[in-house]
Amino acid sequence: MYSNFGPLATELERRLAERLGIDAQGLVSVANATVGLAATLSEIGRPGRNLCLLPSWTFCASAHAVLQSGLQPFFVDVDPLTWQLSPAALLALPAEVLDRAAAAMIVGAFGAPVNPLAWDSFGARSGIPVVIDAAAGFDSVVASTVPTVVSLHATKSLPAGEGGFVATADPELGRAIRQRINFGFAGSRTAEVAGMNGKLSEYTAAVGLASLDRWPASRGTWSRLRDGYDKRMRYARPVWFSGGTAQQAWVTATFVLAVPAPVTTIAEELKAAGIDTRRWWQAGCHREPAFEHCGRTDLAATECLAESALGLPFFPDLTEAHMDAVVAELVKHIGPDQQCEAGAVYPSGDRS
Numbered sequence: 001m002y003s004n005f006g007p008l009a010t011e012l013e014r015r016l017a018e019r020l021g022i023d024a025q026g027l028v029s030v031a032n033a034t035v036g037l038a039a040t041l042s043e044i045g046r047p048g049r050n051l052c053l054l055p056s057w058t059f060c061a062s063a064h065a066v067l068q069s070g071l072q073p074f075f076v077d078v079d080p081l082t083w084q085l086s087p088a089a090l091l092a093l094p095a096e097v098l099d100r101a102a103a104a105m106i107v108g109a110f111g112a113p114v115n116p117l118a119w120d121s122f123g124a125r126s127g128i129p130v131v132i133d134a135a136a137g138f139d140s141v142v143a144s145t146v147p148t149v150v151s152l153h154a155t156k157s158l159p160a161g162e163g164g165f166v167a168t169a170d171p172e173l174g175r176a177i178r179q180r181i182n183f184g185f186a187g188s189r190t191a192e193v194a195g196m197n198g199k200l201s202e203y204t205a206a207v208g209l210a211s212l213d214r215w216p217a218s219r220g221t222w223s224r225l226r227d228g229y230d231k232r233m234r235y236a237r238p239v240w241f242s243g244g245t246a247q248q249a250w251v252t253a254t255f256v257l258a259v260p261a262p263v264t265t266i267a268e269e270l271k272a273a274g275i276d277t278r279r280w281w282q283a284g285c286h287r288e289p290a291f292e293h294c295g296r297t298d299l300a301a302t303e304c305l306a307e308s309a310l311g312l313p314f315f316p317d318l319t320e321a322h323m324d325a326v327v328a329e330l331v332k333h334i335g336p337d338q339q340c341e342a343g344a345v346y347p348s349g350d351r352s
């Protein structure tokens with residue numbers, strides 16, 4: 001078999017469901033997280049409404065998934081410390097926006113955990129269904145009835161090349177999402193609901209299973225690299241990390257920190273020293289031509305992050321010498337304190 005939930009995709013789903021402690025029906029393998037998000041939104045969105053509330057501070061795939069599901073993105077500012085949306089920020093939106101919201105998409109920034117209980121309560125209070133975009137959150141994701149989408153892209157901590165999965169503790173919802181990513185089919189060849197082809201191929205599932213076998217070792221590598229930077233940065237006391245502290249319980253495959261603006265200047269200086277960096281989320285989705293027309297709140301914290309978030313080199317073969325060189329170059333260009341123009345202050349040094 002090449003696809004259509006063959007034995008390898010089914011085995012991957014079973015192992016992931018077991019890991020999360022949920023019924024296998026609640027674990028749906030998908031071709032990529034973008035399609036998983038779009039299918040989930042198509043399933044959970046409140047009929048007769050056209051907006052999806054989401055952060056602008058995310059990868060453009062989140063907003064593309066909203067468009068694919070037939071909704072319009074409405075960008076809400078993130079909390080400057082967690083880099084994520086808060087229930088309070090959504091509940092404070094004008095009534096005419098909340099009334100038009102079909103759904104909300106909460107993004108776990110760079111693999112950071114999202115508290116599903118808080119969003120479950122938000123859903124109950126507001127009536128707005130929620131999906132969690134935990135694309136980079138393989139290690140931090142916890143099962144809940146709020147559907148959560150994880151990416152298995154090559155850039156993620158558990159890579160399968162492409163691929164992803166949707167996890168929910170609600171098996172009925174899992175079945176419905178499976179139908180959405182399988183042409184609207186449910187046990188027959190009849191398209192009962194609007195659907196798409198979002199199935200995970202057997203080839204990708206094979207790589208995913210191999211990655212899963214190696215997970216304990218690769219998790220150790222990500223953790224060691226994060227601690228390696230953390231140790232050096234603590235000494236230099238320059239910045240606050242999106243990834244939390246060395247004591248954090250989860251790993252991710254990027255190392256993103258807030259440097260004093262403008263980030264582009266620091267990136268150029270590092271580049272001149274032979275060190276490549278990434279502005280993973282560019283200037284925020286609302287600055288991308290595809291989404292410039294979308295509605296939004298004031299995005300002061302997002303603008304600030306866009307000017308300060310920098311991804312350092314972070315890959316399994318990174319050596320201690322590489323990290324020494326990166327941090328030595330970085331501290332030449334950043335001061336001990338920082339305050340971005342929008343007024344949000346990031347703790348420097350004291351990251352307790």
Ligand SMILES: Cc1ncc(COP(=O)(O)O)c(C=O)c1O
Nearest residue numbers: 032033034059061062135151153
């Ligand atoms: C926040 C976020 N959402 C969605 C995606 C899309 O994931 P995929 O490449 O599996 O479609 C990514 C990918 O990097 C991401 O970072």
